[in-house]
Amino acid sequence: MKERKNVYLLPAGDTTLAWYSKAVVEMKKRPTTDPTSWNYQAAMHGFNASLSFWRGAAPLPSQTEQNQYWNQCQHGSWFFLPWHRMYLAYFEQIVAATIVKLGGPADWALPYWNYSDTSNPNARTIPPAFTNPNNATNGLWITGRVSDTIPPRYVTLGALNTIPYTGDGRTSPLGFGGPETGFSHSGGTHGQLESLPHDMVHVAIGGAMGDPRTAALDPIFWLHHANIDRLWQVWLNMAGGRINPNKSSWLDYNFYFHNAAGQSAQFTSKQVEDTRQVLSGYTYQGVPVGGPTLRTANALQNADFSTPLEITAATNQGVTLGSAKTVAHLGLNASPQKAVNLAATTNSAVSKPALTILHFENVTGKGVPPIYDVYLNEPQNGGDKESYYAGSVSFFGVEEASTPSVHQSGSGQHYALDISDLVNKLRSSPNWKDQQLDVSIEPSRAVDADASVNIGRISVYSE
Known part of the structure; x- marks a missing residue:
């Protein structure tokens, strides 16, 4: 062997x-x-x-x-x-x-x-x-x-x-x-x-x-x-x-x-x-x-994978990423059945933050884009930027995923970041907004001229 x-x-x-x-x-x-x-x-x-x-x-x-x-x-x-x-x-x-x-x-x-x-x-x-x-x-x-x-x-x-x-x-x-x-x-x-x-x-x-x-x-x-x-x-x-x-x-x-x-x-x-x-x-x-x-x-016996998730916030239109920072503002879903205030993110039944997932849906594009770093409610006056870091997305293979073929429809990729801990921490910050979540997306390096990324929707799903 x-x-x-x-x-x-x-x-x-x-x-x-x-x-x-x-x-x-x-x-x-x-x-x-x-x-x-x-x-x-x-x-x-x-x-x-x-x-x-x-x-x-x-x-x-x-x-x-x-x-x-x-x-x-x-x-x-x-x-x-x-x-x-x-x-x-x-x-x-x-x-x-x-x-x-x-x-x-x-x-x-x-x-x-x-x-x-x-x-x-x-x-x-x-x-x-x-x-x-x-x-x-x-x-x-x-x-x-x-x-x-x-x-x-x-x-x-x-x-x-x-x-x-x-x-x-x-x-x-x-x-x-x-x-x-x-x-x-x-x-x-x-x-x-x-x-x-x-x-x-x-x-x-x-x-x-x-x-x-x-x-x-x-x-x-x-x-x-x-x-x-x-x-x-x-x-x-x-x-x-x-x-x-x-x-x-x-x-x-x-x-x-x-x-x-x-x-x-x-x-x-x-x-x-x-x-x-x-x-x-x-x-x-x-x-x-x-x-x-x-x-x-x-x-x-000790794992519960049945947590129901509901959409709590989403962009109203698509987002195009470029060579500079892009900021998307996610407004709270107004549906009575789905409207969950983003501030209420602590599950009182357990000693951990409620599950909160940030989604990048129907991502299409061309070429080989760089990795993009994601920040939540990043303050405009500087400060410790890394305190607001939510994760990164790579869009590996986005052009192929955007091209219809025998293997896929061409509707693009879907990425998700678990932001439970970060949202729970940010709730106590002075710039927290109960009705809005600001998502900043920045390229980690220069974007090639032939590369592009379009996100159909950015959304948040929570317990």
């Missing part, structure tokens, strides 16, 4: 990344029509021939083959975690087989990049092997990355505090793994782990990584997703009723891939719940494998 190791804890002289680089170079030599080639594997996640990163990829497989195997990544869906686990498993198998053919070790395993490790001052920086040398002689380098280092707020792990696997923050609390869906290649509500840190890391690095249609062309993509896969197991190991879905529509759903021999292969979510049972099996360094398939009533 393999152990996927922390890339920053590989010992001196370790050859894991050196062999990975050699395998990438070899896989890039294979034609795009070869399922074990670098291009084919990346296209399974996403592909668009018009994007510059795909220049020179032709000839391509038949359209029938592309329809079955390419553009299959699951986002905004409860399949986000199992699909990417399957994807990594077969990719790792292909790379390992390539390494053996090149004369390398038979036990090669994909490492993971733990960018959230606060004990490592270098954790948020892409490992040096991926940036030095910064030219085509390095199989792990790719042109176009915007940044090699990710700001701290974009790698926090608040998602691990989310107990239910599924949820949308409107009809139920937010979910760790995403909302219950069918096949969902793009669009929809992003689960908490997908929103942060997954999406943030993609967009913060930028370049190929900033767009789902090119992301897997960057070799760091695979270490990033190994870490996301690891965090799924970390979450399952925590107490409090954290369990995977038990519906057959999740457990038995099939996805198709190719193995190291280039033959068609498939997995269901149920088959990949336990990493020790995935292909030849693997574990993560420092992360024991518990019982992810254990689903009992007792596991949920």
Whole structure:
């Protein structure tokens, strides 16, 4: 059984990344029509021939083959975690087989990049092997990355505090793994782990990584997703009723891939719940494998996921984001059935703030926008700005989600931020308004000329 190791804890002289680089170079030599080639594997996640990163990829497989195997990544869906686990498993198998053919070790395993490790001052920086040398002689380098280092707020792990696997923050609390869906290649509500840190890391690095249609062309993509896969197991190991879905529509759903021999292969979510049972099996360094398939009533005895949420405030029109700060004013919903004063946000029955979720609905756009930071009731006269920070949104894959296809309607994405603690704190501030919530949205870096974001509605749902 393999152990996927922390890339920053590989010992001196370790050859894991050196062999990975050699395998990438070899896989890039294979034609795009070869399922074990670098291009084919990346296209399974996403592909668009018009994007510059795909220049020179032709000839391509038949359209029938592309329809079955390419553009299959699951986002905004409860399949986000199992699909990417399957994807990594077969990719790792292909790379390992390539390494053996090149004369390398038979036990090669994909490492993971733990960018959230606060004990490592270098954790948020892409490992040096991926940036030095910064030219085509390095199989792990790719042109176009915007940044090699990710700001701290974009790698926090608040998602691990989310107990239910599924949820949308409107009809139920937010979910760790995403909302219950069918096949969902793009669009929809992003689960908490997908929103942060997954999406943030993609967009913060930028370049190929900033767009789902090119992301897997960057070799760091695979270490990033190994870490996301690891965090799924970390979450399952925590107490409090954290369990995977038990519906057959999740457990038995099939996805198709190719193995190291280039033959068609498939997995269901149920088959990949336990990493020790995935292909030849693997574990993560420092992360024991518990019982992810254990689903009992007792596991949920202390968890209440049935909290009814009601809309309490919303914008009256769409919001367009640009290169400067945008402020949206959310007025209280006047409906007698739904009108809940935003000041009444403390649930007296429990010793915690009432659940309050900020939503960005029907988000459409073009290009690769930057991450946007969100603040609530930010004072106009300066002061400690971070005291009003509500979270960030990345809009990873917004252009694809805005384009109608066989996979989605083109209605865009949906992001949600849990603002319960912040709203509860702001209620005592002098600039609190019972009938209005001011939402400030600021780009974290310069906005590309070809990038745009339009939010259909910003709303608040509360207990």
